[in-house]
Amino acid sequence: MLGGCVVSFFLFLVVNGDGSVHASQHHLQPYRTGFHFQPLKNWINDPNGPMYFNGVYHLFYQYNPYGPLWGNISWGHSISHDLVNWFILEPALSPKETYDIEGCLSGSTTILDGPKPIILYTGQDSDKNQLQNLAFPKNLSDPLLKDWIKWDGNPILTAVNDINSSQFRDPSTAWMGPDGKWRMVIGSEINGHGTALLYYSSNGFNWTRSDKPLHFSSETGMWECPDFYPVSSVGKNGIDVSFQGNNTVHVLKASYNGHEYYVIGSYDPQTDQFLAVTQDFRVSNMQLRYDYGRFYASKSFYDSAKQRRVLWGWVDEGDSELDAIKKGWSGLQSFPRSVWLSDTHKQLVQWPVEEIEKLRAKQVNMKNIELKGETSPLKVPGLRASQADIEVFFSVTNLSDAEQIDSDVFDPQLLCEQKNASSSGSFGPFGILVLASKNLTEYTAVFFRVFKGPNKFHVLMCSDQSRSSVAEKVDKSIYGTFLDLDPLHEKISLRSLIDHSIVESFGGEGLACITARVYPKIAINKHAKLYVFNNGTKNVTLSSLNAWNMNKTRIVPIG
Numbered sequence: 322m323l324g325g326c327v328v329s330f331f332l333f334l335v336v337n338g339d340g341s342v343h344a345s346q347h348h349l350q351p352y353r354t355g356f357h358f359q360p361l362k363n364w365i366n367d368p369n370g371p372m373y374f375n376g377v378y379h380l381f382y383q384y385n386p387y388g389p390l391w392g393n394i395s396w397g398h399s400i401s402h403d404l405v406n407w408f409i410l411e412p413a414l415s416p417k418e419t420y421d422i423e424g425c426l427s428g429s430t431t432i433l434d435g436p437k438p439i440i441l442y443t444g445q446d447s448d449k450n451q452l453q454n455l456a457f458p459k460n461l462s463d464p465l466l467k468d469w470i471k472w473d474g475n476p477i478l479t480a481v482n483d484i485n486s487s488q489f490r491d492p493s494t495a496w497m498g499p500d501g502k503w504r505m506v507i508g509s510e511i512n513g514h515g516t517a518l519l520y521y522s523s524n525g526f527n528w529t530r531s532d533k534p535l536h537f538s539s540e541t542g543m544w545e546c547p548d549f550y551p552v553s554s555v556g557k558n559g560i561d562v563s564f565q566g567n568n569t570v571h572v573l574k575a576s577y578n579g580h581e582y583y584v585i586g587s588y589d590p591q592t593d594q595f596l597a598v599t600q601d602f603r604v605s606n607m608q609l610r611y612d613y614g615r616f617y618a619s620k621s622f623y624d625s626a627k628q629r630r631v632l633w634g635w636v637d638e639g640d641s642e643l644d645a646i647k648k649g650w651s652g653l654q655s656f657p658r659s660v661w662l663s664d665t666h667k668q669l670v671q672w673p674v675e676e677i678e679k680l681r682a683k684q685v686n687m688k689n690i691e692l693k694g695e696t697s698p699l700k701v702p703g704l705r706a707s708q709a710d711i712e713v714f715f716s717v718t719n720l721s722d723a724e725q726i727d728s729d730v731f732d733p734q735l736l737c738e739q740k741n742a743s744s745s746g747s748f749g750p751f752g753i754l755v756l757a758s759k760n761l762t763e764y765t766a767v768f769f770r771v772f773k774g775p776n777k778f779h780v781l782m783c784s785d786q787s788r789s790s791v792a793e794k795v796d797k798s799i800y801g802t803f804l805d806l807d808p809l810h811e812k813i814s815l816r817s818l819i820d821h822s823i824v825e826s827f828g829g830e831g832l833a834c835i836t837a838r839v840y841p842k843i844a845i846n847k848h849a850k851l852y853v854f855n856n857g858t859k860n861v862t863l864s865s866l867n868a869w870n871m872n873k874t875r876i877v878p879i880g
């Protein structure tokens with residue numbers, strides 16, 4: 322019955338909805354995206370409390386309803402039935418109470434028995450103390466869950482004892498242990514150590530602190546937006562947070578130092594001990610991250626409709642506050658990604674959710690092309706390259722002439738900075754030039770280089786924004802990481818979602834992600850081109866290239 326209501330509601334809006342809100346703006350607003358989520362205007366940051374409930378996807382996000390800079394922080398609320406097209410509702414939470422008057426900061430949703438969703442979020446009071454609060458839907462039979470009521474028992478937790486009240490935020494989704502009690506973590510810094518404080522509850526409303534945290538690190542400062550969830554060790558399916566059974570390991574993610582660091586480990590729900598199996602949390606370019614570019618304060622959820630875990634992250638701007646004021650907006654959400662454990666069990670794999678394919682329009686293919694060393698970039702014809710989804714596979718042979726490096730441990734970001742797209746090596750740099758102008762005055766290079774270390778080959782993946790714009794006051798960082806693959810026996814692949822001012826790249830079929838923001842002045846809209854290039858001395862084979870023009874998503878306000 323409820324499901325039927327939802328379907329007819331969506332049909333009505335799809336037929337009558339004004340899908341042109343985004344489209345009409347591109348000639349005036351060359352940096353607005355076509356298929357990444359953003360509200361029609363104003364500031365957004367962290368994704369909050371994503372969930373799938375009663376046939377509807379909900380995405381909440383830190384939102385300023387009144388302007389393009391951080392402030393008046395509310396929980397923006399949008400809903401979807403496919404994670405691609407969205408209806409924007411009124412904010413679910415606004416800063417109105419003494420316990421959240423300075424902002425309804427980040428948090429999560431949990432689906433309690435019933436099923437009944439709740440929001441756990443951090444409020445900031447007029448003295449900037451951070452307090453934890455709870456809200457629930459006013460009307461559970463409303464398929465859109467438009468209205469949310471803040472509980473009159475708020476705040477549910479305040480900073481006491483060793484907790485600093487300005488370092489106490491971002492409650493996670495709660496999970497249930499074998500004793501029937503709920504658990505959740507809150508980000509903090511205790512005695513200078515990044516910490517995931519652990520709390521228990523029998524009903525989801527009243528919480529008490531555990532005498533030990535779930536995890537902490539003496540190598541980092543404050544942890545924001547902790548996320549904790551199981552992943553399967555026997556396939557790509559996602560798992561709900563409270564699942565108890567075999568063949569799982571756990572992921573703990575913490576946001577600090579501007580990045581999303583994660584650790585894979587084993588979790589014992591009897592003792593609430595989490596033991597890191599991969600490198601424990603620290604500040605390093607060699608530490609596992611969801612993304613090695615711009616991507617922060619992410620949040621994942623279990624999608625019971627498709628048995629998958631889906632991840633969202635905030636992708637902030639690389640231009641100035643003045644630019645944000647001129648544009649009237651700031652901030653994007655990444656394209657939602659499915660997440661699972663890699664075959665090696667040593668890291669996660671991420672890939673755009675399959676629904677992206679419904680946006681694919683005209684396709685362009687290339688196959689088996691020898692890219693001779695140090696030749697001019699090859700233009701990919703017939704593509705509207707400002708808004709495209711592209712996937713390329715390269716293969717390299719006879720690696721005995723690969724550039725030597727004298728260690729198997731090195732900082733990949735530094736290496737990408739030192740050996741950028743214009744610095745010729747032997748195998749690489751090869752890759753793609755996106756959002757490129759006709760004469761290559763502007764381009765963003767996403768590329769690979771293969772090195773020979775003392776014990777193995779290393780495949781470096783870089784995203785080089787140093788030539789992305791003739792404008793001066795925009796960020797032009799170079800990002801890098803390595804791909805855990807064997808270039809002798811495996812192809813080197815790259816998928817890039819190119820969307821006007823964002824380039825979201827997935828190397829090695831999702832083994833590493835690098836997201837960049839760019840602000841070209843010439844390579845905008847129909848002037849943006851795509852090239853394949855090889856600036857190394859050795860030949861590389863372009864085994865295949867598939868690229869699609871992408872249609873725009875519909876993002877429609879329904880008040």
Ligand code: DQQ
Pocket residue numbers: 366367383394426427428443490491545546576617618
């Ligand atoms: N953003 C929120 C905080 C969180 C931070 C405030 C992370 O709750 O710690 O907008 O970007």
